[in-house]
Amino acid sequence: MLLVYIEVREGKIKKASLETLSEGKRLADEMNMETAAVFVGSEVDGLASEAFNFGAGKVYILENSLLSQYSPSGYTEALFSLIEEIKPEILFMAATAMGKDLAPRLAAKLDVSIASDCTQVKVNKGELEVVRPIFAGKALASFRVKSSPVMATLRPNLFPLAEKAEVTGETIKKEADVGDDKANDRVVEVIRMEGNELDISEAEIIISGGRGMKGPENFDMLRELSSILPNAAVGASRSAVDSEWIDHQNQVGQTGKTVSPDLYMAFGISGAIQHLAGMTSSKFIVAVNKDPDAPIFKVADFGVIGDLFKVIPPLKEELKKVVEE
Amino acid sequence: MNIFVFVKRVPDTESKIRIDRENNTIIEEELNFILSPYDEYAVEEALRVRETVGGKVTVFSIGPDEAKVVLKKALAMGADEAVLIKDDSPEAYDGLRIAKIISRLIKDKYPGYDLLLFGKQSVGADNAQVPAMVAEILGLPQVNVVTKLDIDDNKGTAIREIEGAAEKVSFPLPAVISAQKGLNEPRYETLKGIMMAKRKEIPLISLQDLGLTEEELLPRLELIKMDSPPAREAGKVIEEEPEDAAKKLVEFLHKEAKVI
Structure with missing residues (x-):
């Protein structure tokens, strides 16, 4: 299975997550693998249909009221339990502010290495190969990730969105088992930036x-x-x-x-x-x-x-x- | 307050990066190396926290002997102690490998700490992985890409940058914080600081001292190849009256680039 973490901000799915899901689905098809999506938070189940439309065959929803606001430790704990249970071969996230914060923490908990902010992902002889810019793009490095699950984050605004298909699939809801002590880095407030609503990393x-x-x-x-x-x-x-x-x-x-x-x-x-x-x-x-x-x-x-x-x-x-x- | 800062020696951001294709490395000759800019913000923040609440700042780097230069710089800025974890292996671009070294170092040799400060990413590997990985391995709260930090007794508040907004996070200490540009304005080294840094002994710790096995240190990101990015060809350049230039520019955007 190829699992994609879907990020939700203010009740909406991040476009970068749908781009990652689109690319994930394309690769999973090539490898004859199932594609699934996972949401974390509270009151996110209304968004599952969107994940189906962009290629997920199955959607997992990990709920806990403690996770209504982002917490890297808490989200790691929730995702780790699911991954231990369903054992995906590949795990993708978008390299957004949240993805860059969450993915390495989750990787450490899974004891796997991770390829960050990839600009190309492809299958070569059944193995995933990625390209990631280093030195801010002054050089490009190609890697094979040798730990399992294979983890990578994909750069936003680069991978094309799949054509939306009106399909549905199985939704599996789980109560995320996260104690208060495990979500001790929770966001307490989101501060908007006047006149900076669209970030340059997301602008066309x-x-x-x-x-x-x-x-x-x-x-x-x-x-x-x-x-x-x-x-x-x-x-x-x-x-x-x-x-x-x-x-x-x-x-x-x-x-x-x-x-x-x-x-x-x-x-x-x-x-x-x-x-x-x-x-x-x-x-x-x-x-x-x-x-x-x-x-x-x-x-x-x-x-x-x-x-x-x-x-x-x-x-x-x-x-x-x-x-x- | 016992504050640890983790820093890296990296090529100057003004450098051209040339690649040795045979060995999949960058060519280090002619490169000027500096303290990674985000790490400099982390050092500065450590000094500011020490100035506010008191304590001690220890700076660590992992790398070859040459990495002592960036430790000396941190000492000259005002850090109390510096330690080099000697690692002569080539850059593996694998954050987990570094996070394991740091976590083992802290657990075995430096177990008493309140705050672990990092740059949000090294300039070069551009991974932004190590702080979060260390936080997870040590079971600590994390706030990355921080532009404002307040430390108070046994807890803290930080502002971290996200897309077009910022998040405020409250956390107990000890904690992991990574610095973003904007957190502070790093101070210059003073002459006195430079003299003191020169005399200061920098203890060395080897990876063997940390009892890390070769298997644990083996990178699990296999570097297949390194390339230069595809070169861009210069396009059309015009020099005309502003009105004509504007017209032609918009025509290009509309008809050729088709972006509007």
Whole structure:
């Protein structure tokens, strides 16, 4: 069996979990393996149908009111008991903030190694092989995971969603046996970030600014551009973040986030190695920069040499026109 | 408060990474090595906790003799003690192997602690595995990717970063915390600190001292190959009046890239 952990945030399934489930189903079919999904929490059973629609043949629901809020220890305990019982051959999670936190803890409890944040997974002679970027994408490493169950987390926003099928299957509900002492790292409050609802790791379009933006107030121009476009978020280079023009949550690059959106637009970003590492796996890259020798132009599919402050206003109007059509 | 910080020596983030395909390693010549940036936030946070509630900061690293450089840096920043766990084996990119070494070290040699601090990930392996694995093996609460930490007697509160939001977590001590950028602004070493760090003895512990068997240390992620990422070809670059440039750019996005 290939088991996929499905993450729920505020009553909704994370898209990255459905991407992971879609990819898991594809691999499981290739290996003649059953695909199952597992939910943890309380009041999550209404979401099982969504997991069936994206490829799960079976859905496990581990309930405990103590787990209504995320706790790495508590969730590990709940998942561990199920895995000991059903013994899946493969266990996947999305490499979201929660997946990155939970998967290694669960792996340690199972005494298995884990391949984190994989960008490719494939079957080779019956064994699973993964590719994961190292050095923020400056190199790619291929691995076989030699412990069982084979554990991997998959990078969000990269694996395509399966076509939704209106199917159903067996739902198995279990009371998760987790004591209060085992959920002693529970989230007590979720704090929303004003204007940062869509994280750059989940955005399909990233509008990024660098030192050429000259100051924090000019990032509003990028926010306006991103508000015109669907699923867009504002990113930044390290120098913009270090100058405190924008929060580090928005930083792209080696000490920020590695992103692979459909479109990456770089304004006033010269393209330092550590920045390029974090964004060169984007599908399309567009750059606007005054300096014709800026390294960013070496990776851009379309570059504009010019003053971004002069290019952005007409760009905004043109974009509006096309989007409204 | 007894605070342990775990740090790693990594290539500078400005480095180009070249690959030795024959041996599946990165080529270390010409690389400049630094204290992994997230680990630097962890060291700084340890010093701040010590300044607030008192105690002692001990810094550990696993690696070759050269890793002493990053321990010296932590000492120069103000850490009280530093210990090197000598490991000359090549990078295995397997977090569990490292977590087992650290957990054994703590259980057998350093059983008294209140706070274990890490960087959220090493720059390089990019695994973000070790803190959570150590927490599980030692049965401790964990908060990873932390941008704010408050420690008070025998408990703490931390803010951790998630997608587009933050989570507040309360936990008892001892606990495992991993640092994210934004947690603090690491201090520079002082001249006095550098002089003291120079004189400071760094004890060595071998993997044999920890009684770890070869089997326990064998990585279970089998590295098949290492590659450079596919090179991107430079596309079209134009230099025109802003209005014309904007038009052509949008046309590219709409007709060629088809992203809008």
